[in-house]
Amino acid sequence: MTQSVSYVELNSPDLASSARFFAAAFGWDPQPFAAPDYLVAPATGERGVDAGLLGSRDGQPRTVPVINVPDLDDAARRVQDSGGTIVVEPFTVAGVGRGCYFTDPTGLLVGLHENDPEA
Numbered sequence: 621m622t623q624s625v626s627y628v629e630l631n632s633p634d635l636a637s638s639a640r641f642f643a644a645a646f647g648w649d650p651q652p653f654a655a656p657d658y659l660v661a662p663a664t665g666e667r668g669v670d671a672g673l674l675g676s677r678d679g680q681p682r683t684v685p686v687i688n689v690p691d692l693d694d695a696a697r698r699v700q701d702s703g704g705t706i707v708v709e710p711f712t713v714a715g716v717g718r719g720c721y722f723t724d725p726t727g728l729l730v731g732l733h734e735n736d737p738e739a
Contacts, residue, residue: 623695626688626733627669631676635659639673654713684721686731692718695732 632638639659642648650659650673659673676682689695696706699722707729708721717736723729 692734
């Protein structure tokens, strides 16, 4: 079963500035979601993925693709079995789902997300 990127997180050292930039340049309307320092700009139309704008925890800008999976625990196990490293252990966001972050063997940072079936 192939699983796709469901959204992209844009980590910014200056969240407010990045939010203003994407609003002005592309018409995005980033709104708070799940936490005050996490903004979401939903995709419009039939194509595209949602974008999450958040403050970078280490001050470095980065883009993190997030793959939607049906079973987070199984996907995390497959990541490790394939040579990847879980760098942020599975966590829950109430009303949204569960997630974690990993690096592949070359160091690429990627997120995993399992939707909350009740949401």
